[in-house]
Structure formats: structure tokens, C-alpha cells
Amino acid sequence: MSDFLRSYLTVGIFGLLAVVLVSALLGISSLLRPTRPQAQKYINYESGVDPVGSGWGQSNIRYYIFALLFVMFDVEAVFIFPWATRLEAYGTFGLVEMAIFIFILLLGLVYAWRKGVLRWL
């Protein structure tokens, strides 16, 4: 296996390590902790009174709009990285290209701004 793939195997192993650590702590805890079930303990906390309705309510649409904006900008941020690593080789050409790209990106932000999307109501 090449060093490159081995690096990513190590990443996988560390992911597994986290899972093992969490399971181990939960396991140790299950040996030490008491279990005294009472129905009242398992009611959702709602400031001490009985919960009203379902816990899964609706939430502000703003969060969804910001998430959409994020997807747009994050994808564009991904495009900036390869350019940033090779800027020295591209020189002025790369600079002008990216200036245009960032200008269009900013235009998108300004458009969203003018549309009032960035305003929290």
C-alpha cells in the first residue's frame, strides 16, 4: 500500500479510535452507575412543567436561507484553494482571473444583501 493510502488508513483508524474510546467510557460508566427507572425521569425537560405538544416544532425559515447561502459560498471557497496554492506560477494572469471570480462572488453577496436575505427578522 502506498504512503498516500496509508495516511488515509490512519485517518480511518483514528475515527475508529474515537468510537472505541466513546464506547469504552460508556461501558465503564454502565458498570458504575445506578439504574432506578421512574417514568417521571424520562419526560423531556421543559422548565419543570409537563411538556406541551411535540418536541419537534417548526423553526425560523431564516436558518434554511442561511444554509442555502452557505452552500453557495462554501463551494466557491473550495475553488479558491487550488488557485491559492499555485498563485506564484500563474502570476498576474492568475491574479486577474481570481479578481474577476471574487468580484462575481461579492456581487452574489451584495445581491443577497440588497434582497434583504441577510437581515434577521
Add this chain to the structure above:
Amino acid sequence: MTLAHFLAVNPPYWVETLTKIGIGLVAVLLPTGALVYLFLFKMMSFMQSRLGPMEAGPYGQLQLLAEFGKFLQKEDIFPSKADRFVFAAAPFVVLVSTFMLVLVLPAGPDTHFIDLNTGIYFAMAVSSISVIGILMAGWGSASKYSLLGGIRAAGQLIAYELPLVLSVVGVVIMAGTLNMKGIVAAQADFGVWFIIPQFLGFLIFLVAIQAELTQPPFDMPVAESELVTGYLTEYSGIRFLLFFIGEFATAAVFSAIGATLFLGGWTIPFVDANAEIMDYIGPLVLAGKMILIAFLIFWFRITYPRFREDQLQRLAWKFLIPLSLFNIVVTAIFKVVF
């Protein structure tokens, strides 16, 4: 390769990986404990004119162990309405993200877990996995406070992901590489640490990690006075502790990433960055710089009151993102012209 270097042998992959697992556990848990004791217990107390933990051990040094023991013995409570699988899986996702994040840190010319060509990019990618864990915690609890907290957290983490990523681009332009060791080497070549030419980027990075770590003043997802403890409301005992470890371990790793990007990583001025000795003192130097950046994070945490949700989003979208794009353009112009 870490082990080969220290023992002058070339061990098989599995031996090396086992060593890395041991070191990795220490590298995640030790700085976490150090930050919690040093800053959260002691510095916070002193800044608020009190002593903090004093009983457990000399100067309260064993308080962490006492807390750990306490959390281990707490009864495990699943809310009856909770989505059991999602509720139980959430802490796993958060910790997996943290353990993958620590891998990219280099601590010496030959001391590293893995040497990825896309080091910093990989770090940015895995750090955002924790958003899913937090959203899972918020959703799985089936509680109104948790859901609000989880959604707030998601909105905040993705909003500040952008300034974070874009502030790193400035460093990448200066260094011309995504490799963490390459970035450290570039700072040694450049003469001064990137905090001087990238000071604006450093400030954006600091604000962004403060928000990514949901530390006050950006702690709306766990705002005690509004949401009890947000997405953590229904978690108790060891499951709560796991989120807590995840939060502060990520704080430690992000501080170390900041130290690597802006403060020269394992290098010290006037000492050859590739000298043999750096493999031994490099980890200590990196730890020292990590503590320095973590100090700033906790200092802000203790000093400032909480933002409102609209102020938070306004700061990210209308101020930090245009500012970091400006930083990228200016850095690029300097890089090409000079």
C-alpha cells in the same frame, strides 16, 4: 515517521499505528484537561475574584479526576420521546471529528501523525463534521430547547465556517502549499511568522474559531439564560461529559492549528527549523504556542457578554466575509507584485 525516528528502527505499519494511537490519545486528552483546569477552572475564577476549586488535591489539581468520577457514576437517561439511535450516536460523531482533526498537526520536522499534502484543507473538512453531531443531538432529544439550540448551532457553525476557511486562504497564498509542514517551513523561509503579514487574517481566524467552538460571546446554541443548555439539555452523565470533552479538545486542536498557521508551529526564531533537536522540543514549543492562543480564546470568553442571534449573523455575513475576501485580494496582490 515518528517511531522510526526516535528508535532508529523501521517498525511495521501496525506497530507504528499503535504508537500513534497512544500518542493521539495523549494529544487529545492532555491539552483538553490542561485547558479546562488552567483556564476554565482557575483563570476564570481569578478573573471573577474567586479562588475556584481548591479542595481536591494541591490547589485543586485533582478536580478534573473528581469531575470525571462524578460524571461516570451518573444514571444514564434517555428521554422517552427521543429518537434513541440519533440521540446515542451524536457524541460519537462529535468525537470522531475531533480525533481526525488532531491528526494533521505537525510537531517537528519528522514528528507527525500523517503528512497529508492537503493538510489544512483536510482539517477544515473534518472539523465541519461536528456540525452534524450537534444537529443530531438537537434533533434526537425531541425537546424544544434542544431543537432550538441545535438549529442555532448549525446556523452559527456554517456561517463562521466561511470566514474561517477564507482567512486560511491568506496563509495558503503566502505559503504556496496546503501541507501543514510546508506552511511551517514557508514561515521559517519567510523570516517572520505569518501573524505579521497576515495580521488581519489572524484576527478573522480568532473570531471565527471562537464562534466555531461556540465559546462565549458566541454561545447562543447553549445560552443558559434562554435555552437551558441548548442541544445539551437532555444529555446527562457520561454522555454530557463526552460533548464537553469534544468541545474543549476541539478548542485545543484549533488553537494548535492557529499556532501552526500564524505563529510558526514548532519553530523558534534563530534556531534551524530542521535541526535534529526540534523533533524533541518541537511538541513542547507547539504546546506552548497552543496555550497562548487558547488563552486568547478563553480571555474573550470570560470578558464579553453574549451576542444576539441577528448580531451574530450580521457580523459573519456583512463584516467578516467581505473582510476576508478583501484580505485574500490584498495578499494575492502583494504575493504577485513583490
